[in-house]
Amino acid sequence: MKYDINKIRNIGISAHIDSGKTTLTERVLFYTNRIHTIHDVKGKDGVGATMDSMELEKERGITIASAATYCQWKDHEINIIDTPGHVDFTIEVERSLRVLDGAVLVLCSVGGVQSQSITVDQQMKRYKVPSLVFINKCDRSGANPDRVVAQLKEKLGHNPVVLQMPIGLEAEFEGVVDLITMNALYFDGENGETVRIDEIPVNLREEAEARRAALLETATMFCDELMEAVLEETEILPELLLNAIRKGTLDRSITPVLLGSAYKNKGIQPLLDAVNALLPCPVDVVNEAHDLRNPDQLVRLEPDMDKPTVSLAFKLEDGQYGQLTYIRVYQGALRKGDTVINVRTGQKIKIGRLVRMHASQKEDIDMVPAGFIGALFGVECASGDSFVSPGLNLAMTSMFVPEPVISLAVVPKDNKAEINMSKALNRFTKEDPTFRTYVSEETGDTIISGMGELHLEVYIERMKREYRAEVTTGAPRVAYRETITQKAEFNYTHKKQTGGSGQFGRIAGFMEPVADEEFVFENKITGGSIPTQFIPACEKGFLSCMKKGPKLGFPVTGVKICINDGASHSVDSSDMAFQAAARGAFVEVFHRAKPVIQEPVMKVVVETPTEFQGNVMGALNQRRGMIVGTQDEGMMCAVEAQIPLAEMFGFSTVLRSLSQGKAQFTMEFSSYRQVPQSIAEEVAKKIQEEKSNVA
Amino acid sequence: MTLFTSKQGNVIQLRERNLTMLTRDLTMRNPLRLLDDVKDGLLEPGDFGAVSSRSGGGKTALTVQLALNALLQGKKVLHISLNDPVEKVDLWYQEVLNQMAGQYSEIRINQLWDMLLPHRLIMTFLAQGFSVATLEERLLDLSKQNIFTPEILVVDGFDFDGDCRPMLEQFKGLALQHGFHIWFTVNTHRHEAPADNGYPVQLGNLSDLFKTILQLKSGDGPVAIRVLKYPEGASPKANLVLDPNTLLIQDPNS
Numbered sequence: 001m002k003y004d005i006n007k008i009r010n011i012g013i014s015a016h017i018d019s020g021k022t023t024l025t026e027r028v029l030f031y032t033n034r035i036h037t038i039h040d041v042k043g044k045d046g047v048g049a050t051m052d053s054m055e056l057e058k059e060r061g062i063t064i065a066s067a068a069t070y071c072q073w074k075d076h077e078i079n080i081i082d083t084p085g086h087v088d089f090t091i092e093v094e095r096s097l098r099v100l101d102g103a104v105l106v107l108c109s110v111g112g113v114q115s116q117s118i119t120v121d122q123q124m125k126r127y128k129v130p131s132l133v134f135i136n137k138c139d140r141s142g143a144n145p146d147r148v149v150a151q152l153k154e155k156l157g158h159n160p161v162v163l164q165m166p167i168g169l170e171a172e173f174e175g176v177v178d179l180i181t182m183n184a185l186y187f188d189g190e191n192g193e194t195v196r197i198d199e200i201p202v203n204l205r206e207e208a209e210a211r212r213a214a215l216l217e218t219a220t221m222f223c224d225e226l227m228e229a230v231l232e233e234t235e236i237l238p239e240l241l242l243n244a245i246r247k248g249t250l251d252r253s254i255t256p257v258l259l260g261s262a263y264k265n266k267g268i269q270p271l272l273d274a275v276n277a278l279l280p281c282p283v284d285v286v287n288e289a290h291d292l293r294n295p296d297q298l299v300r301l302e303p304d305m306d307k308p309t310v311s312l313a314f315k316l317e318d319g320q321y322g323q324l325t326y327i328r329v330y331q332g333a334l335r336k337g338d339t340v341i342n343v344r345t346g347q348k349i350k351i352g353r354l355v356r357m358h359a360s361q362k363e364d365i366d367m368v369p370a371g372f373i374g375a376l377f378g379v380e381c382a383s384g385d386s387f388v389s390p391g392l393n394l395a396m397t398s399m400f401v402p403e404p405v406i407s408l409a410v411v412p413k414d415n416k417a418e419i420n421m422s423k424a425l426n427r428f429t430k431e432d433p434t435f436r437t438y439v440s441e442e443t444g445d446t447i448i449s450g451m452g453e454l455h456l457e458v459y460i461e462r463m464k465r466e467y468r469a470e471v472t473t474g475a476p477r478v479a480y481r482e483t484i485t486q487k488a489e490f491n492y493t494h495k496k497q498t499g500g501s502g503q504f505g506r507i508a509g510f511m512e513p514v515a516d517e518e519f520v521f522e523n524k525i526t527g528g529s530i531p532t533q534f535i536p537a538c539e540k541g542f543l544s545c546m547k548k549g550p551k552l553g554f555p556v557t558g559v560k561i562c563i564n565d566g567a568s569h570s571v572d573s574s575d576m577a578f579q580a581a582a583r584g585a586f587v588e589v590f591h592r593a594k595p596v597i598q599e600p601v602m603k604v605v606v607e608t609p610t611e612f613q614g615n616v617m618g619a620l621n622q623r624r625g626m627i628v629g630t631q632d633e634g635m636m637c638a639v640e641a642q643i644p645l646a647e648m649f650g651f652s653t654v655l656r657s658l659s660q661g662k663a664q665f666t667m668e669f670s671s672y673r674q675v676p677q678s679i680a681e682e683v684a685k686k687i688q689e690e691k692s693n694v695a
Numbered sequence: 696m697t698l699f700t701s702k703q704g705n706v707i708q709l710r711e712r713n714l715t716m717l718t719r720d721l722t723m724r725n726p727l728r729l730l731d732d733v734k735d736g737l738l739e740p741g742d743f744g745a746v747s748s749r750s751g752g753g754k755t756a757l758t759v760q761l762a763l764n765a766l767l768q769g770k771k772v773l774h775i776s777l778n779d780p781v782e783k784v785d786l787w788y789q790e791v792l793n794q795m796a797g798q799y800s801e802i803r804i805n806q807l808w809d810m811l812l813p814h815r816l817i818m819t820f821l822a823q824g825f826s827v828a829t830l831e832e833r834l835l836d837l838s839k840q841n842i843f844t845p846e847i848l849v850v851d852g853f854d855f856d857g858d859c860r861p862m863l864e865q866f867k868g869l870a871l872q873h874g875f876h877i878w879f880t881v882n883t884h885r886h887e888a889p890a891d892n893g894y895p896v897q898l899g900n901l902s903d904l905f906k907t908i909l910q911l912k913s914g915d916g917p918v919a920i921r922v923l924k925y926p927e928g929a930s931p932k933a934n935l936v937l938d939p940n941t942l943l944i945q946d947p948n949s
Contacts, residue, residue, distance in 0.1 A: 614836035626813050629818060
């Protein structure tokens, strides 16, 4: 096996739901001879696409967990991460992007840039991932690649450069014109495996010339040599042109656009060529690690096999033979028999078995060099852990993890189910940082929380299928919070004199709202009215009240406490006394600081044919939704609204029935907002009821 | 702040004041009211107003300020954009509001934003497919279900270069029927001389439809706001400018 780092491509394929990225991946694997027959996502043969290896995914026709696979195309090695499309699984998308060097964004030629594409694109921007665009489904009726290109410009702010031109569209879609070599490409054979190069049809020649001129104009910006060639009107070599486009692609100033139809087996081979020619290899991308001894310092990593190893575990899977850890090496190499250190735990780990993954089949290898993606067997770790050579103290960038917004009680049916459930939960929380679990102190129930209804639903299904844990679930609960809206002062004395040593502490100051911070503690005491050794106890006392708000028992956020006076007693004051004083002060002052309940509000985007727009807006409005705007795009329109998560349960059913199944929606967390008075009362009542039920 | 005219030196602890005070404060300080003494602004139901400049001259910034000013007075604004997506328009409002209320705490601005949002609706259309009939259909959808009844319309990106009188007359009918007034942005071009009546050439033959016409003139410094036409009885102050950095309206004399 060769390790030529310039010929490696780590790419992701991401897109909106149903844009056909799994179908596309399937074709890629077929043309690179990784698989020998093509199965479709919702195919009649019941096998399902190769990448969708989880039973649940096959059944629902959506990709949940990303599987990593590798293939070879014309002496380049391509690692592909199939990323999930649903917004509830954004963490998977983000994690994938961290380990990728480049991406292919699949857009539907009919649907164009849809809401999820925007989310994905923002994530790509955040991680500065260079990308190609593949406009899929050119065979569908209503296909309009030019409109999609215009949307790329307007909605995503890309600078698209079209490298191909369709030969026919919709049902007449036959192939593409390659504007770089100026040839027509047709895809022959039962599965489109033979690429036939032909002359451009006469009727398209003029348009092709015009489009090529536009392509050249953009490309010359990135290469002086090419500029000269154009000005002198000498022959322009395809390599020169490709190099210029590559330069622009790598710094994300242009986005090459290709087109085709994965389902009809058209345009896939040129896409693979473009991946090889235009997307970065690991050397082209700057990767940085955090130096743990010096937190602000970023260390640049070099993909050099002889340097000390730095690698990142980005995904875990529970296999038949124990835990499988997907890992990307950024510097050095992981070799069989090496010892590495898990930076988070400090544990030493000896590398036993290294494999390369192809969906659910594995292939043993001896080494994973820098830039490559592989998998480890039997290593205990959580996803996001960094593995480094002994002596190094580097961690890969910590990944941004959003807080869960919805929770749900799960109750196992019997004893066996309980054991299996805890096994399953243990595994899931390690795999997915947005999925959390805890035991409620009041009810004793196990609570799971995550990023949306579907997110939790999927885990419950997996519990049933993979772990045989039969559970019943309670109604989903929204993660409310408490906060204050006003400044209020406190002056509280804690005094106890009931035999034994007494307790005394007086604490004074004020509480005020603070934005974007959970808790801020400020000590403004001068002259030692509270001795310095008791200050941490005060802070601890206040902090202990933040977990359970005095109003309804929800977590408290956005509070700043400032203490500026107090009193102590030489004998009776203690850490305990001041903690109690702080707790007392918090409860007392909280009610005077005008506390309110806040709820998670989601940004919901509904895409619907225009004839249902009125109904959709009505439905959104009924759910305490605030409609931000509507966007007309010919046949389809998008309605954007802000809606409390609590009102979104069961929305998918409502939406389906009012739009004859033609509308779809995506939602993501937007912000916490104050709950209106009437609703707050309802929430309070419900909590009262629950409390009395338990008692 | 130069935004104050008569209240300079009158320092108030703004943080402690509640939201109603804040909104009143923002409207009082808004130099927009200097454009006209009439409390409800320059236009009455059924009227048209125009803001004209070359592309990039600050039309959207000014219309968004007009809209925010109306929002602060508790009016409902429907913003129709024929070129920008919803997100971008929304961002304009957030930016301008942040600039206007810059010296308040973040918490207060957020509260204010939450209060204003339900009164604003953005609609975007593709410029080619747009017709007043579609708009009317949408408006009917909204009012029938009691979701939104606008009091002011902002139409950004309407193309005045062709023959648009028939469409504007449809707009007029809509405005009279629903009882709102409309602010249009008018894109002018560098090479064009003004029409004989002194208005931008696009409005030369349409000026009878418009009660108020504002023109933005950018030079090296601040962008001057020229009031080309105003309703009878109004006495607009003629020398307001847009700050070239923030694009906020200012009174250079204060």
